[in-house]
Amino acid sequence: MTPVATQLGRKGRWDMETTRQNRRRAFTRAFTLVELLVVIAIIALLISMLVPALANARRQAMSVKCKANMKQCYLGMSMYADNNKDWFAPPDLGYPEHPADKCWPSVVFAAIKLKPLPEIMLCPADDEPLAGHSFILNDHVIKRQIRRGKTGGGGISSSDIILMGEKKTDRGDFYMEFKQEGSSEFWQLVEKYRHGLQLGSNYLMLDGHIEAKAPKEAEGGLDPWDIPATQPVGPPPP
Numbered sequence: 001m002t003p004v005a006t007q008l009g010r011k012g013r014w015d016m017e018t019t020r021q022n023r024r025r026a027f028t029r030a031f032t033l034v035e036l037l038v039v040i041a042i043i044a045l046l047i048s049m050l051v052p053a054l055a056n057a058r059r060q061a062m063s064v065k066c067k068a069n070m071k072q073c074y075l076g077m078s079m080y081a082d083n084n085k086d087w088f089a090p091p092d093l094g095y096p097e098h099p100a101d102k103c104w105p106s107v108v109f110a111a112i113k114l115k116p117l118p119e120i121m122l123c124p125a126d127d128e129p130l131a132g133h134s135f136i137l138n139d140h141v142i143k144r145q146i147r148r149g150k151t152g153g154g155g156i157s158s159s160d161i162i163l164m165g166e167k168k169t170d171r172g173d174f175y176m177e178f179k180q181e182g183s184s185e186f187w188q189l190v191e192k193y194r195h196g197l198q199l200g201s202n203y204l205m206l207d208g209h210i211e212a213k214a215p216k217e218a219e220g221g222l223d224p225w226d227i228p229a230t231q232p233v234g235p236p237p238p
């Protein structure tokens, strides 16, 4: 073999080797990129599974805290009832006729040494509610003369009568109004989705138990806060 052929042969082998190495490097780079994409896809999948679960857990936690606040409210109202012939709250102390800190909670919660508009009147899922409170008292109960331990008209159980619920954030009302003519502000005042579509909102019942109720919009036209009209309307409590 001539020196030139030897030189060409070596160059040819060198070119082939270089090509093989380049291909190997390219394959390695491509493989790493695929791996990276797979890892990213798995992370994205995990996040998409975790985020709704965490959001759901947060909603559940806020609903539990809301119920705990309602329970404290019930304890305060029960102590008020102890000294006021079983009335849970005084009538006609609403907003805006009275400043928010002079409405019925200021009278009721003084019995348990709380400030006029305490934090137990707040739902953690209610962001900056008007007049500094989240809960609204069922005025039908007061105007229908239903006190602690009583039942509603038609024998409706105290466990089925709403004493307090959640109000809409942009309303300052302290009472879910009772209207003599039978109309109701239920649709304007009551928040039915405070804790989401599944949990609905929380309700404090007359017997002291608290339950989450999903909205029943199918009842359209009926006010579930109203007591059957067989219950007479009497003079307001003292």
Ligand SMILES: [Zn+2]
Pocket (backbone or CB within 6 Å): 062, 063, 066, 067, 123, 124, 125, 166, 194, 195, 201, 202
């Ligand atoms: Zn709530």
